[in-house]
Amino acid sequence: MVTMVAKKTIASTIITGEGGLGKTHTVLKSLKAMNLIDTTDVAKFEEGERINPSKSYRVIKGYSTAKGLYRTLFEGNGQVLVFDDCDSVLKDPVALNLLKGALDSYGDRWINWNADIRDDDLPRNFKFTGSIVFISNMDSDRIDQAVKSRAMCVDLSMTQNQKVERMETLIDNPEFMPEYAMQHKRDAITFINEIQNSIKNLSLRSLIAVTKIRADGGEWKSLAKYICTQGA
16 A cells, blocks of 8 residues: 555555554555655755655654644655654644645645745645655544545554564564574564563564563573563
């Protein structure tokens, strides 16, 4: 679905699920596989350097007002915009109305701001040609139905067993913790599988922590068990 968003085949996808499941990693990996340029850090580009919007993406994190969202959509027009844990835009009524226009499935997607604009560089309206990926830890049922109906939704809520299966797949990826030995990662996932029913908040962060503890050596299992079952 992320690939379809990158190709502009669909306007948006919404990916929900608990934190620590590798949602962001998977999305960014998919965008990079499409050879899109990451323009999140504008400082790394020379002044005046031109980037083709249709061949680039930008990641937006944190809080945003509706006015901030309007500016983001305007400045990132044509790009793939990744809203990562930026749940404020999925809760604010004004922001939701902007998104409905940006994600409309029929005809041209015009976005309008009819309130007072003090910023001379922002137009009253513009045609949005970009696409959007939302990554959220929110329950999918809490996301506005009108926005969901305009996007393809992926719910990554998982059982404990499914989370372990997901981790087993990830450790075979050479990009996952490449600085650690594969044996240490396999020992970590085996250990997590054995105690999974005792782990409070099982996530990819659990695997990362246990792998690091395993690599440190010594009586690693007792510390790993404490961190997984008693730690945050």
